[in-house]
Amino acid sequence: MTTDEATSLVNVGARQAARRRKAVPYLLLLPGGLWLAIFYIAPMIQLVGISLQEGTYQTGYSMTWRWENYADAFALAGSHFLRSFLYAGAATLLALFIAYPLAYGIAFRGGKYKNLLLVLVLMPFLTPFLLRTLAWKVILADSGFVVETLKTLHIISPSGRILATGWAVVAGITYNFLAFMTLPIYVSLEKIHPSLIEAANDLYAKPVTAFRKVTLPLSMPGIVAGTLLTLIPAAGDFVNASLLGNPQRLMVGNIIDNRFLRIVDYPTAAALSFSLMLVILAIIIPYVRASGTEDLVA
Amino acid sequence: MAQAATASRKPPLWAWIKRRILPVYMVVALTYLFMPVAIVILFSFNDHQGRYNFTWQGFTLDHWQNAFGVPRLFDSLVTSLQIAFISSAIATLLGTLIALALVRYRFRGRSATNLGLFLPMATPEVVMGSSLLALFIVLGVARGFATVVIAHIMFNISYVVVTVKARLAGFDRHLEEAAMDLYANEWTTFRKVTLPMILPGVMAAFLLGFALSFDDFIITNFNSGNTITFPLFIWGAARVGVPAQVNVFGAAIFFITVSIMLLNIRLQRRRA
Numbered sequence: 001m002t003t004d005e006a007t008s009l010v011n012v013g014a015r016q017a018a019r020r021r022k023a024v025p026y027l028l029l030l031p032g033g034l035w036l037a038i039f040y041i042a043p044m045i046q047l048v049g050i051s052l053q054e055g056t057y058q059t060g061y062s063m064t065w066r067w068e069n070y071a072d073a074f075a076l077a078g079s080h081f082l083r084s085f086l087y088a089g090a091a092t093l094l095a096l097f098i099a100y101p102l103a104y105g106i107a108f109r110g111g112k113y114k115n116l117l118l119v120l121v122l123m124p125f126l127t128p129f130l131l132r133t134l135a136w137k138v139i140l141a142d143s144g145f146v147v148e149t150l151k152t153l154h155i156i157s158p159s160g161r162i163l164a165t166g167w168a169v170v171a172g173i174t175y176n177f178l179a180f181m182t183l184p185i186y187v188s189l190e191k192i193h194p195s196l197i198e199a200a201n202d203l204y205a206k207p208v209t210a211f212r213k214v215t216l217p218l219s220m221p222g223i224v225a226g227t228l229l230t231l232i233p234a235a236g237d238f239v240n241a242s243l244l245g246n247p248q249r250l251m252v253g254n255i256i257d258n259r260f261l262r263i264v265d266y267p268t269a270a271a272l273s274f275s276l277m278l279v280i281l282a283i284i285i286p287y288v289r290a291s292g293t294e295d296l297v298a
Numbered sequence: 299m300a301q302a303a304t305a306s307r308k309p310p311l312w313a314w315i316k317r318r319i320l321p322v323y324m325v326v327a328l329t330y331l332f333m334p335v336a337i338v339i340l341f342s343f344n345d346h347q348g349r350y351n352f353t354w355q356g357f358t359l360d361h362w363q364n365a366f367g368v369p370r371l372f373d374s375l376v377t378s379l380q381i382a383f384i385s386s387a388i389a390t391l392l393g394t395l396i397a398l399a400l401v402r403y404r405f406r407g408r409s410a411t412n413l414g415l416f417l418p419m420a421t422p423e424v425v426m427g428s429s430l431l432a433l434f435i436v437l438g439v440a441r442g443f444a445t446v447v448i449a450h451i452m453f454n455i456s457y458v459v460v461t462v463k464a465r466l467a468g469f470d471r472h473l474e475e476a477a478m479d480l481y482a483n484e485w486t487t488f489r490k491v492t493l494p495m496i497l498p499g500v501m502a503a504f505l506l507g508f509a510l511s512f513d514d515f516i517i518t519n520f521n522s523g524n525t526i527t528f529p530l531f532i533w534g535a536a537r538v539g540v541p542a543q544v545n546v547f548g549a550a551i552f553f554i555t556v557s558i559m560l561l562n563i564r565l566q567r568r569r570a
Binding site: 022024025026028029031032033035036039040041042043044046047049050098101102104105106109115117119120121122123124126127128129130131132134135136137138139141175178228232233235236237238239243253256257260261266269270273274276277280284288293294296297 | 320321323324327328330331332333334335337338341352353391392393395396398399400402403405408409411412413414415416417418419420421422423424425426428429430431432433435436448449451452455456459460463509513515516519520528529532533536540544545548549551552555556559560563
C-alpha cells in the first residue's frame with residue numbers, strides 16, 4: 001500500500017465518520033419528532049379536513065369543502081367566541097396586576113427567602129386543577145364571606161350573587177393560571193442587576209421614575225411571556241365556565257366540547273376549534289418573530 | 299436636589315407605610331393563593347349531610363379513615379397513576395434525545411425544530427384534544443387508555459425538552475472531549491460522563507411530565523372513551539355531588555407533591 005492509498009483510505013474513513021456525526025442530531029430528533037408529526041401536526045390537518053365536511057353522525061361525513069361550516073359555527077357560537085376572549089383578557093390583566101408586585105417582592109425583597117417564597121407561590125398549583133376550581137365555588141358561594149362582605153359594602157345588591165356570573169369565571173381563570181404569569185415575570189426581574197436601579201437613583205430619578213424607565217422596560221420580556229402563557233390556556237378553558245359560570249353564558253371551549261362529545265356535530269366543532277387556533281396563531285406569530293426561534297424553547 | 303429636599307420633609311408615618319406596602323401585599327397575595335388549598339383540605343374533614351360538600355357542617359375523620367371507600371374513585375386514581383407513569387417515562391426519553399440534539403449539535407432545520415416544539419405549548423388544550431380526537435375518528439381508532447397515553451406523551455415532549463435543556467445549558471463539552479481523548483468510545487462517554495450530568499434535569503422533567511399528565515383534564519376528556527382518570531372522576535362527580543374522599547386524595551396529593559418538591563430542592567442544593 002502506498003502512502004497515497006493509505007491517506008485516501010484514512011480520508012474515506014474520516015468522511016464516513018463525519019457523515020455519521022452529521023446524522024446523529026437527526027437520529028436523536030427522529031422518535032420525538034415523529035411522535036409530534038403524527039399526534040400534533042396530522043391531527044391539526046384532520047381538524048381542518050373535518051371542519052369542511054358535510055353530513056351527520058348517522059349518515060356519515062363526506063368532504064365537500066363546505067366553507068359555510070365556518071359561517072354556521074359563528075352564527076351558533078360567535079358570542080361564545082367573543083366572550084372567551086373577553087373573560088380571558090380580563091383574567092390575564094387581573095393576573096398581571098396580582099403577579100407583578102408579587103414577583104417584584106420576591107425578586108428584590110426576598111433576600112435569603114427568595115427560593116422559599118417562590119416555592120410557596122407555586123405550591124397551591126400542586127392541588128388538582130378541578131378541586132382548586134371547585135374550591136372557588138365554596139369561596140364565592142351565595143352566603144359565603146366574600147358575597148356577604150360585598151353586600152355589606154353595597155358593592156353588590158342584597159339579592160346579588162357572584163357564582164353563576166362572569167365575575168366568578170374570571171376569578172377562577174385568574175387564580176388557576178396565575179403561576180404562568182408569576183414565573184416568567186419573576187425570571188425577568190431576577191435578571192435585572194440592582195446596580196442599574198441604584199444608578200437611576202444616583203442620577204436623582206424618583207423611585208417611580210426609576211421603575212418606569214429601568215425596571216419596567218427590562219421586565220417586559222417576562223410580562224409578554226406571562227401574558228401569552230395566561231391568555232392561551234384561559235381562552236381555551238371551559239372548566240371554569242362550566243363549574244363557576246352561568247350555563248347560558250358559556251365559553252367557546254364549552255361549545256367545542258359539547259359539539260364533539262355530546263351533540264356529535266363534528267364539522268361545527270372542528271370549525272370552532274380551528275378558528276380558535278387561528279386567533280391564537282395570530283397572537284403568537286408577532287411574538288415568535290420578535291423573539292426569534294432560539295429562545296422559544298429556552 | 300430639590301427632590302431630595304422634599305423627600306426628607308415627608309412625614310415619617312408616610313415613609314413607614316411606604317416601606318411596608320410590599321410585604322403586606324405579599325402576605326395578602328399568599329393568603330389569596332392558599333385559600334382554595336385550605337378549603338380543599340378543610341372540606342376533607344367536613345361532616346357533610348347529603349350529596350353536596352359545599353358548606354361546612356362539622357368536623358369528622360370519617361372520610362380519611364374511609365379513604366378507599368369509593369371503589370370507582372380508587373380505580374380512577376390507579377388509572378391516572380399508570381397513565382402518568384407510562385406517558386411521562388416515554389415523553390422523558392423522547393424529549394431528552396431532542397434536548398441532546400439541540401444543545402450539542404448545530405444542524406439544518408434547527409429553527410423548524412424549535413418552532414415545532416414551541417407550538418404544542420402555545421396551543422390551547424381544547425384545540426389539541428379535539429384535533430387528536432378528529433384524527434382518531436378519521437382513522438377509526440377506539441378511544442381509551444392507549445389514546446390517553448398517546449395524547450399525554452404528545453403534550454409532555456416539549457416540556458421535557460425545555461426542562462432538560464435548561465440543565466444542559468451550563469454543560470461543559472470539554473468533559474466529554476476529555477473522555478474521548480482518554481479513548482472512551484461514544485457510548486461509554488455518554489454513559490459515564492453525559493448521563494450522570496444530565497440526570498437531575500431528566501429526573502425533574504420526568505416529575506414535571508408526571509404532574510402534568512396526572513392533572514390533565516381537557517385533552518384527556520376528548521380522548522378517554524370509557525377510561526376514567528382522577529380528573530375525569532371529579533368532573534363526572536361535580537354534577538351529582540363530589541364525595542369528600544376526593545378532597546382526601548386532593549389533600550394527600552398536595553402533601554405528597556410538596557414533599558417531593560422540597561426534597562428535590564434539597565438534593566439540588568446539596569449537589570450545587
